[in-house]
Amino acid sequence: MSAPKVKFNNGLEIPAIGLGTWQSKLGEVASAVEYAIKEAGYRHIDCAWVYGNEKEVGEGIRASGVPRSDIFITSKLWGTYHTRVEECLDETLANLGTDYLDLYLIHWPVPLNPKGNHAVFPTLPDEYTNRLITVPDGKRDVAREWDLKDTWKQMEAVLKKGKVKSIGVSNFSEVKLEEILPTAEIIPAVNQLELHVYNPQHKLISYLKSKGVIPQAYSPLGSTNSPLLTDETVVQVATRHALQPADILLGYLLAKGIVVLPKSVTPPRVASNYTGSIAALEKLDASDIKTLDGLAAGGKQKRFITPPWPVDLGFENWPKLP
Ligand SMILES: NC(=O)c1ccc[n+]([C@@H]2O[C@H](COP(=O)([O-])OP(=O)(O)OC[C@H]3O[C@@H](n4cnc5c(N)ncnc54)[C@H](OP(=O)(O)O)[C@@H]3O)[C@@H](O)[C@H]2O)c1
Known part of the structure; x- marks a missing residue:
């Protein structure tokens, strides 16, 4: 496959x-x-x-x-x-x-500022103390020019x-x-x-x-730690098609012509994300897609x-x- x-x-x-x-x-x-x-x-x-x-x-x-x-x-x-x-x-x-x-x-x-206080995540001086800060606090040193x-x-x-x-x-x-x-x-x-x-x-x-x-x-x-894998609607659709929630999440995106990039370092998940998403692509129908399309607008954004x-x-x- x-x-x-x-x-x-x-x-x-x-x-x-x-x-x-x-x-x-x-x-x-x-x-x-x-x-x-x-x-x-x-x-x-x-x-x-x-x-x-x-x-x-x-x-x-x-x-x-x-x-x-x-x-x-x-x-x-x-x-x-x-x-x-x-x-x-x-x-x-x-x-x-x-x-x-x-x-x-x-x-x-x-x-980001290539000459900032950090090679990867440069930050601005703290505006109150003027000490250089390196914690993520929303003050990343953006090269705005x-x-x-x-x-x-x-x-x-x-x-x-x-x-x-x-x-x-x-x-x-x-x-x-x-x-x-x-x-x-x-x-x-x-x-x-x-x-x-x-x-x-x-x-x-x-x-x-x-x-x-x-x-x-x-x-x-x-x-x-995704809540999507236990979302009630996703689980219902998965159960109806005898697939896993992850398969449905990926198959839904594939059905919309979107390239998916699931990460896993767990071999059975690496394998099932591949075969399961292809299976879901084949099984999901227009009403499933409509239901999944509406989840965010229904309050879950x-x-x-x-x-x-x-x-x-x-x-x-x-x-x-x-
Ligand atoms: N362009 C960007 O700014 C950007 C930002 C974020 C991510 N990305 C890319 O997109 C990829 C995917 O995003 P992501 O890593 O944030 O999240 P993700 O693929 O949505 O989820 C990964 C998490 O789900 C677990 N998982 C994988 N398959 C599973 C399954 N079948 N059942 C249950 N849990 C499963 C993984 O655990 P295990 O690994 O422990 O199995 C891991 O904790 C990234 O790895 C990266 O390549 C790009």
Whole structure:
């Protein structure tokens, strides 16, 4: 059984099920990746420079024995590298042990000060004490003078050099996309977003469709300790189709043409997320989709991934920070 594929606006294709690797610990991630490819059928791995585990992900890919050319690899540019796209990409390529990526994304539309008090999460001086603080308190040192259009130009340049086959964005609202689209030579292939039954972002998905940008779902299961897996409606639909709640959560997104990126380091889950989501895609009918489409609007709207970016950057449904 192999995952369906989704076609990009540049004609290239992506397997619609990819293995997530965020929070996959060192000592666990290589074997999870190897298992996913060798035993469970995955041909798509979702990585990021900031996850700090790309070296082991690369080891897992090589240990699978499946040729690099048969595997779709995505990685992401971190905020402190918006001014130095190729540098971050080169680090990722070296870590993964490959000479190209299938897809490279701007991780967040939040350029961070490359010369701040921390190489990954720079923060502003505390406004009261003027001490440098390093705790996540909503005062991340954002490089506000940097223009996202220039990050995108550098993304286009690494594609033209042949280091990546497709480029895209992640966590971009319609407003942020409109900042880069008017001057873009290359339309983003994807926008990777928090997408699941409690955060379906229907309006943004329609907008992406109108622009030819494929949505990818991160945290499709609701991330760590997810309440989605025990949601009454999800469980009912799963029981009716003799499937697991996770299968329904993933199959629902696949049915909407959304690429899913479930993370697991637990072999039986890695396997069932793949086969179960394909089974759910086949079984879910229009009324199931309508029911699941309405969960968030019915009072369950919730985001799980809310890094402490300044609130004025305009992320939707963001919690208020102190
Ligand atoms: N672009 C971005 O800003 C961004 C942000 C967040 C995530 N992502 C990407 O999206 C991927 C997925 O998101 P995520 O890791 O936040 O969350 P997720 O895939 O929604 O959920 C992962 C959690 O669910 C558990 N799990 C997996 N399969 C399960 C199953 N069948 N039954 C019960 N529990 C299950 C995993 O545990 P075990 O591992 O212990 O099995 C883990 O705790 C990430 O790994 C990353 O690649 C991107």
